[in-house]
Amino acid sequence: MERVILVGCQLPKDDDQAFFYSMDELASLTKTANGEVLVSLTQKRERVHPATYIGKGKLEELVQLEEELEPEIIIFNGELAPSQNRNLSKILNARIIDRTQLILDIFAQRAKSKEGKLQVELAQLQYLLPRLGGKGVELSRLGGGIGTRGPGETKLESDRRHINRRIVDIKTQLTSIVSHRERYRERRKRNQAFQLSLVGYTNAGKSTIFNRLTEAGTFEENLLFATLDPTTRKVMMPSGFNALLTDTVGFIQDLPTSLVAAFRSTLEEVTEADLILHVVDSSSPDHVNHEKTVDKLLKELGVEGVPVLTIYNKKDQTTEGFTPAYNQEILHISALDPMDITLLINKIESLIKVQMEPYHIVVPSSEGKMIAQLKQETVLSTMEFTEETESYELQGYYFDNSKLASVIQQRMKK
Structure with a gap:
């Protein structure tokens, strides 16, 4: 493990709690990238120092810490300008990276x-x-005429x-x-597959829920950005109705713009969803900010008007200060509890039914193919066999734009 010193600069816009959560998150990111945090150095300033990010006195303190602890890397909790990086590299011996580079490094490890x-x-x-x-003679070019000759x-x-x-x-x-x-x-x-998308802050437990619902076996670990590549699998509702569930990359505060742009095509899976499952880590003291970060990024992606079910995960680790948002569809579960997963899948099916139309039809028992289609492509509530007529009485819900819609509508008129 590489030895690391973390450096943060608290600006007037950052309250104490948010700033220290951000530093804790930087420590978690460092752990995910296989680094060992030796010490964190923080400073309050009106604005970051244009030349060295932190002030002169704090920089001297950092130089002393470096001599004493001999770290391989010093990580700054913000994006360093090229000039700041160069200036710091002249003063410090350790490798200088910023939060963005650290996230890029984790993404490089995780990409499959x-x-x-x-x-x-x-x-x-x-x-x-x-x-x-580059500087001085390194920048000279070969050209014709005075002042342009060079190596x-x-x-x-x-x-x-x-x-x-x-x-x-x-x-x-x-x-x-x-x-x-x-x-x-x-x-x-x-x-006409019904599409569900799992979204949420990194390490909220999306992959664990995904695996419990689909038995897909995707990588799950108590690390940030355990999932990077979107995975789509079929998930069967209690009624037998099939939907498609997609697991997506986790979001994070101050996600580098270049990464949002790079992963736009991956995140566009969310824009196609019929129902979004927003997973929130209820054990995190900063869960409210996590929710806001995800909502903000979804808006940036143009995801609006899609129904959302907020799943507060890690119920078994919830702290006393936990307060769910009651202005939306919510569920408080532990992804490791099979009963909670049953509760979740029933809730998903009830939300799917909200987007459907009810039907009540009679189908002869000889039409086995039609009955099998109704089981898979509609949400079937009841199915009763009548011996006198040798037919099934079926009640359930269907999508009015589905292939079966016209057939169901014709049967309902009879």
């Missing part, structure tokens, strides 16, 4: 699919491009050209992957 790896690389290159350094193209310039070429190349590859994903979405729409 080709798309995930390309998205992370794109975000890293876009972050790196303005931070390439030729520099390492810096060739790096810059190489990065720009690679960015164009990745964007081209991602475009084809995105169009491929869109074709999948179109097919799901044509098949």
Whole structure:
């Protein structure tokens, strides 16, 4: 494990509680990236120092701490400007990174699919491009005329050209992957599959819930960003109705803009959802801010008007200060309790029925295919067999835009 010192700068807009949660989160991110936090250094300022992020006195304190503890890395809880990074690197011996680089590093560790790896690389290159350094003779170019003669193209310039070429190349590859994903979405729409999306702050327990509902076996761990690539699986309701459930990447406060942009195609799965399952870690003292962060990012993605079920997870670890938001559909569960999972799946089915139309029809027992379709593509409430007529009396709910809608409507008129 790499030894790490954390550095934070509290500005007037950050209240004490929010700032210290942010520092705790930085420590969790460091642990996820396999780092060991030695000490955290914080300072209150009116604004960050334009040259060194923290003030002169605090920087001297940091130099002394570095000599004493000999860390490999110093992580700043904010995004460092290229000039700040260069200035700090001249004063300190350890490697200097900021919160954004740390998140990018975790994403690079977690990416498994080709798309995930390309998205992370794109975000890293876009972050790196303005931070390439160079000075003096290193910047001279070969040219004609006074003041333009020099030893030729520099390492810096060739790096810059190489990065720009690679960015164009990745964007081209991602475009084809995105169009491929869109074709999948179109097919799901044509098949009229009901789509559920799991969203939530990182480490809220989305993958655990996903695995309990679908038995998919995706990676679940008490780490930030355990899931990076979206996974879609079929989930069966108690009535036999099939829906599709997608697990998405976790959100986080101050998620780097380049990452939101890079993962936009992945997060667009949420915009196609018919019902959003917003998972909140009820054991976190900062759960209210976590909810707000997710709501804000959903708005940025253009997700509005989609029904949301808020699932407060980790009921067994909830603190006394926990207060759920009562202005929406909510459920308080533990993803590890099978009874709570049954409760959740029943709640999901009841919310699906809200978006459907009721039906009451009679189907002859000879039409087995029709009965099987009704079981899978509608929410079947009751099914009774009548011996005299050798037929089934069926009651349930259907989507009025489904393939079965016209057949059901005709039968209801009889």
